[in-house]
């Protein structure tokens with residue numbers, strides 16, 4: 385029946401497909417227009433490359449035609465002078481064609497490299513603006529693939545794609561015109577193969593496009609896994625996971641290989657097929673030429689020129705399918721790159737944000753609620769005030785939300801409900817860079833870049849003088865160990881501070897923070913234990929860093945906690961207690977329990993009333 389459910393259902397995919405196609409076309413158009421934006425600065429170079437390609441595209445097709453004239457008009461009539469002249473023309477055409485190829489290759493490569501440099505810069509600048517939330521969702525390996533594999537395939541299109549396609553199309557046009565000019569019947573034989581070839585090319589193109597996308601997806605997975613395991617190699621080794629991680633890698637690697645093999649399979653079918661079709665065309669031309677030669681209806685020059693034309697004709701055709709491939713892959717890559725560049729979440733700061741030059745009065749959290757994911761509240765109804773010059777310690781069990789509190793204050797994550805203000809100005813109304821200038825954060829895990837100690841210390845203040853740097857290192861107490869390093873301040877730190885102890889890295893982070901000289905210091909104290917000497921060094925350094933500065937410290941060590949003007953006790957995202965060390969001990973509440981848990985040896989020193997003896 386015509387209106388059976390099955391029949392009706394069959395309409396849907398078709399409609400969807402049409403919609404999809406329409407959407408895809410507009411997406412492709414959008415991508416192309418964005419890419420053109422990157423080419424625009426080099427339009428003069430592009431114009432030259434196009435002009436030279438157009439001007440030189442007849443040189444290749446001219447060669448068989450000149451060969452035909454040489455044979456039929458001069459060799460056949462024993463005209464040596466004519467033969468010499470035509471040979472000079474032929475040599476000139478070959479030479480000019482070579483020069484044209486050199487110039488266009490050189491120019492298109494330059495255009496590609498320049499545009500790709502701009503794209504890479506845009507990606508990097510954009511990544512620097514993206515918020516922490518974005519990095520929670522996107523594995524580093526995938527992002528690395530954007531600036532390597534994806535940018536590379538884009539480079540291939542920009543440098544060898546479009547202009548070469550134009551050259552190939554023009555060459556095909558001239559070849560067909562010259563062939564038809566010489567002999568239309570033989571031309572029809574050559575063209576008769578074309579439908580088959582176009583069909584094979586389209587079928588190949590579609591399959592290879594999908595397969596290439598698959599390869600890139602697997603490539604990103606491979607990179608993510610590889611990058612993650614290189615970073616965490618010591619954990620892999622310490623937990624004896626080499627074998628199992630090796631197996632996991634083998635599986636991802638095998639998927640990548642299979643995806644590649646699929647593309648190779650299509651190529652290994654397509655190229656011999658095209659070869660066979662071209663040979664079939666050549667065979668047909670030779671057979672038909674033979675028939676006409678026997679009837680003395682054709683000259684030998686025509687036959688030789690056509691044999692040359694067949695190879696000239698099918699080569700650009702083959703090139704074209706290659707180029708379309710490059711373009712398809714590059715469009716898929718561009719789509720991913722442009723989607724990344726269009727990622728606007730949290731990066732567009734509306735104009736008119738306030739600048740704060742200095743911190744005068746207080747930081748106030750009022751009924752702040754925060755969740756990393758939907759309604760899974762990590763901070764619940766947090767309210768507290770920090771006055772200028774106060775030193776606040778935040779304590780609480782692991783996972784209670786201490787770091788999250790700091791993440792909110794330094795605007796790494798936006799909060800959902802409530803208000804956070806600095807000097808009565810809403811945090812969200814202050815320009816991001818102004819907040820970050822005001823607040824200096826020392827993270828628990830110190831991150832150092834590969835480079836010299838000096839470069840790492842000057843990260844927040846690039847124009848720092850040697851004297852200032854030495855003075856800051858002296859204040860923090862880092863000068864002694866830095867001086868003992870080979871090369872001192874010029875000592876090269878390896879990636880992420882490898883080669884330095886965790887205590888040394890802490891001290892470097894302190895000097896870096898001191899040089900940045902923020903009005904509000906936020907310090908996530910390291911939990912890893914260091915030897916007693918370094919401990920006392922870090923203790924003293926912390927005290928110096930905090931002195932005469934509003935400080936908020938996630939405190940793990942008793943000495944820091946005791947020195948704080950006020951301690952905020954967090955428990956499962958809620959402020960449970962607040963007060964100074966003695967007040968909180970006297971309360972015998974959560975702080976008291978935490979304190980005893982971390983410092984059982986201190987029990988004896990606590991008097992009956994809860995105050996330290």
Ligand SMILES: Nc1ncnc2c1ncn2[C@@H]1O[C@H](COP(=O)(O)OP(=O)(O)OP(=O)(O)O)[C@@H](O)[C@H]1O
Pocket residue numbers: 520756757762780781782783784785786787788789
């Ligand atoms: N980027 C994130 N995405 C999702 N959840 C997160 C993220 N960072 C932290 N969390 C979750 O938020 C909660 C609070 O984490 P937070 O790092 O603030 O705790 P903390 O008190 O600083 O702990 P610790 O003392 O162990 O450093 C934890 O349950 C943690 O799993």
